[in-house]
Amino acid sequence: MNKISEIPEQTPIAEKTVVEMPADPWRCEECGSLRVSCQVWVDSNSYEVQSMAEDKDDLWCDDCAEHTRQIRESELMSDTVEPWWKDGTTEEDREIITGLNPENFSSKDDCKAFRNACGMWWNGKTNGEKIRMWRQAIAPEEE
Numbered sequence: 001m002n003k004i005s006e007i008p009e010q011t012p013i014a015e016k017t018v019v020e021m022p023a024d025p026w027r028c029e030e031c032g033s034l035r036v037s038c039q040v041w042v043d044s045n046s047y048e049v050q051s052m053a054e055d056k057d058d059l060w061c062d063d064c065a066e067h068t069r070q071i072r073e074s075e076l077m078s079d080t081v082e083p084w085w086k087d088g089t090t091e092e093d094r095e096i097i098t099g100l101n102p103e104n105f106s107s108k109d110d111c112k113a114f115r116n117a118c119g120m121w122w123n124g125k126t127n128g129e130k131i132r133m134w135r136q137a138i139a140p141e142e143e
């Protein structure tokens with residue numbers, strides 16, 4: 001009897017390609033989603049990428065379910081999300097977003113303490129969290 005055949009066949013561990021997210025990933029310009037795709041030309045033999053999509057028509061966002069432009073996360077932050085927080089939100093917006101109550105802060109200097117607290121709260125958030133808040137504010141999900 002062949003001993004080897006008694007060894008139970010090992011279940012191969014499912015090969016899972018763990019693709020690490022790049023430091024400055026592409027995001028949908030409209031909604032900030034990371035679930036974006038682009039069409040590429042690949043060499044039929046080597047599978048090397050020959051050229052990336054340039055046209056909006058070749059770009060796709062799963063969350064928008066539309067062809068949308070894509071930009072680097074750093075650009076989305078500096079061009080859109082940070083300016084939104086700085087200029088696009090009112091004190092009431094910030095009160096709702098941060099959950100901080102301006103009444104708990106001194107009203108001196110046009111509520112400087114409250115504004116500072118909001119700024120610190122915001123700076124403690126990751127890009128992903130900031131983008132989620134921005135997205136929620138610009139396009140509230142319908143209930």
Ligand SMILES: [Zn+2]
Nearest residue numbers: 028031061064
């Ligand atoms: Zn999108």
